[in-house]
Amino acid sequence: QKEVEQDPGPLSVPEGAIVSLNCTYSNSAFQYFMWYRQYSRKGPELLMYTYSSGNKEDGRFTAQVDKSSKYISLFIRDSQPSDSATYLCAMIFSRNGANSKLTFGKGITLSVRP
Amino acid sequence: DSGVTQTPKHLITATGQRVTLRCSPRSGDLSVYWYQQSLDQGLQFLIHYYNGEERAKGNILERFSAQQFPDLHSELNLSSLELGDSALYFCASSVEAQVANTEAFFGQGTRLTVV
Numbered sequence: 001q002k003e004v005e006q007d008p009g010p011l012s013v014p015e016g017a018i019v020s021l022n023c024t025y026s027n028s029a030f031q032y033f034m035w036y037r038q039y040s041r042k043g044p045e046l047l048m049y050t051y052s053s054g055n056k057e058d059g060r061f062t063a064q065v066d067k068s069s070k071y072i073s074l075f076i077r078d079s080q081p082s083d084s085a086t087y088l089c090a091m092i093f094s095r096n097g098a099n100s101k102l103t104f105g106k107g108i109t110l111s112v113r114p
Numbered sequence: 115d116s117g118v119t120q121t122p123k124h125l126i127t128a129t130g131q132r133v134t135l136r137c138s139p140r141s142g143d144l145s146v147y148w149y150q151q152s153l154d155q156g157l158q159f160l161i162h163y164y165n166g167e168e169r170a171k172g173n174i175l176e177r178f179s180a181q182q183f184p185d186l187h188s189e190l191n192l193s194s195l196e197l198g199d200s201a202l203y204f205c206a207s208s209v210e211a212q213v214a215n216t217e218a219f220f221g222q223g224t225r226l227t228v229v
Contacts, residue, residue: 041222042222045116045219045220088156101162101170102157103159104156104157104158104159106156
């Protein structure tokens with residue numbers, strides 16, 4: 001079992017839809033959770049960053065972490081064609097030492113249709 | 115533009131060969147991280163350098179090595195290349211003195227094709 005599992009997709013939605021992207025993980029030691037967005041032919045860029053369980057909102061984006069279920073989600077409200085990209089979840093054990101390496105999900109490609 | 119520069123953008127080489135990928139971090143960033151992205155494995159952390167010193171190692175093969183120079187640019191050397199090494203190789207940089215790379219900025223990557 002991989003440490004981080006992400007629905008492979010792809011996912012296609014109409015403009016304006018609410019998008020829900022999810023990842024599950026197996027190691028309860030993960031503490032920091034991130035979502036990256038990667039446009040075609042570009043490097044990943046950090047979208048959201050949360051620590052432990054709870055919700056975090058930034059504009060149209062909401063990141064949710066449920067440590068008891070080992071489940072994280074990214075919600076995109078009022079999705080736009082410009083949101084079309086690959087979304088990768090990532091997590092780390094801690095911010096210090098050798099355990100700080102990012103472990104990524106494989107990513108899901110989202111297409112928002114005008 | 116993230117401010118992280120990777121060269122070359124594309125590289126095609128034969129099996130058994132050796133290549134060097136180069137990364138210039140954002141101005142002021144002391145940490146450089148290398149990642150490999152392939153369709154089957156996703157994005158995998160390879161190695162992290164901070165101010166010239168190796169700080170953390172991930173799934174990096176023994177055939178691969180990296181270093182960070184005094185001017186803070188970094189090189190990833192891949193030798194005895196195999197078909198399975200074909201992938202996108204990303205470099206990321208961050209200011210942080212800690213090993214964590216949560217606010218790292220990624221370059222556009224080098225696409226390596228081994229034939």
